[in-house]
Amino acid sequence: MLKKFINDRVSWKRVLSLLIMFLFIFILSFLIISFCIDKSILISFMNFNIRGLDLVYFLITVAFYLMFKIIRVLQKKYYQGFCKVVLNFSNIILIIFFLLSSFIYIIRRSNSVYYTFKSPDKKHTIIAKETSILLLGEVSLYERENPFFIKNLDAYILPDDGYTPIYNNDYNIKWNENKFSLSVYDASGSKDWISVSVNLENKDVSYKHSRSDEINVTKQDKENIEDNIKDKDSLNRQNILNNLSIKDAIKINDSPYGIIMVDKAGPRNLWYFIEFKDNRMIYISELPDNSPIVNGSFDLEGNINLKFEDINQNINKYISKDGGKTWSKK
Incomplete structure (x- = not known):
């Protein structure tokens, strides 16, 4: 035995x-x-x-x-x-x-935790790796390719002070077909948002940043984070507006919107489309024409119409159907 x-x-x-x-x-x-x-x-x-x-x-x-x-x-x-x-x-x-x-x-x-996010059509699975070591924090994004492997999307967010926004539920993810945006608070108790957007078709990555004390201060709804976020170029342009006088702006009648010239080079002018709010000018977009003469109006459907005239009296007309964010030639 x-x-x-x-x-x-x-x-x-x-x-x-x-x-x-x-x-x-x-x-x-x-x-x-x-x-x-x-x-x-x-x-x-x-x-x-x-x-x-x-x-x-x-x-x-x-x-x-x-x-x-x-x-x-x-x-x-x-x-x-x-x-x-x-x-x-x-x-x-x-x-x-x-x-x-x-x-x-x-x-x-x-020090690291993985979170899974699936697209509404279930075609894509995003993996967010959240790491926190002392005062260093990082959220790195991957796409799952099969049950065994994930591919690095080379998209990163670096919150301050080792903050873990996903763990603390201070995040929002929005899908638009093969594109998604992940937005998180910059730090604990902060009102600053960082957003990374990824196109899963061409793997294009872009970043945005929002300071809520400068942009859309009344909105803090995480379901509408994208409305709070503007890119760094917009922040720079907002700083330009902050140094200009509101008296120099051209107001569009019966609306809170206007136009202001921010730079001039000979017969060519650089125009910004703006919103008047609390005696301040808020940047919305850069206008697509450099002609020296411009005026604007609203039509019955609520669209914004602009007419530019150059020194040779050539006229170009533009229309915006989204509150002045984008413009198309008529």
Whole structure:
């Protein structure tokens, strides 16, 4: 009976060793494939994510285990003298390195969390990796390509002070077919928004930033974040307006809108379309024509119409159907 138990135990140890070796080779091959195709590993199982970091740590653990086994065999053979000292010292070094690698693994894994967002048509799955280490924070975006691999979209948001906006539910994601925008608070208690927009067809990435004390101050509804956000160029243009006099603006009758010249080069003028609000001029758009004479009006359908006249009395007409944000030639 004892002999059978020992044989069974030896047999199970052999099976376990073969299984570990098979997993080692399989995971190593998996990591090599991931490196060659330039993809990251993220296997989602129920509510648990297996990351490439986990697989690397498994390989490191098996490697250390094999080295410990080799040293143990050598210790049985060289159990005295200088060789014994060297082998004991090697054991200590291995233990230190293993504890250090385990510490690094635990820190890296605990400081990052993955969140999944699916498009309304279920065709795209976006993975947001939120990382926070001391005062450093980052949200990096990936697209899932299959159950095993995700592709880096090279789109990042860097919140201040290590803030984790997704974890704190201070975020909003909006989809428009194959495009999406993720907007988050810049920091804890901040009123500043950062937004990153990604076109999943051509992988084009753009960023926007909003200071709520300058733009659309009355709106803080996260469902309408895009209405609060303007790009950095708009902020620069708003700063230009802040240094101009409201008396120089041309008001469009029976409306809160107007036009102002912000630069002049010979017969060519640079015009901004603006909104008057609380005795301030709020930037909406840059007008598409540089002619020196311009006037505007509203039609019965609520569209904004502009007429430009150059020095040769040539006339160009434009119309906006979205409150002056975009213009088309008539």
